[in-house]
Amino acid sequence: MKTLDPSLLSNGMECSAIEYDTFAWPGGYPIFYVTQDNAPLCPKCANDNISLCACPAESQEADPQWRIIAADINYEDDSLYCDNCNQRIESAYGE
Numbered sequence: 070m071k072t073l074d075p076s077l078l079s080n081g082m083e084c085s086a087i088e089y090d091t092f093a094w095p096g097g098y099p100i101f102y103v104t105q106d107n108a109p110l111c112p113k114c115a116n117d118n119i120s121l122c123a124c125p126a127e128s129q130e131a132d133p134q135w136r137i138i139a140a141d142i143n144y145e146d147d148s149l150y151c152d153n154c155n156q157r158i159e160s161a162y163g164e
């Protein structure tokens with residue numbers, strides 16, 4: 070698993086100013102996010118809860134269920150589901 074591009078992460082006051090990408094560029098592959106407690110999160114949930122997801126580790130608000138520590142592209146996992154909304158996370162080559 071590759072590490073999240075630091076430019077996707079933010080901290081403190083910038084939390085509300087960023088947005089998590091839904092698709093990787095170049096290629097347009099579907100991205101999913103991984104929280105500190107190792108649960109997959111879809112981009113929609115990441116963006117809906119962006120202040121939690123982008124929360125810095127040292128913050129008192131930091132919640133391992135939400136804090137995103139990595140992003141990856143879902144190439145072919147047909148059974149990857151978001152831990153929050155239970156929606157299937159789109160795969161690039163699946164189906």
Ligand SMILES: [Zn+2]
Binds near residue numbers: 111115151153154155
């Ligand atoms: Zn979700």
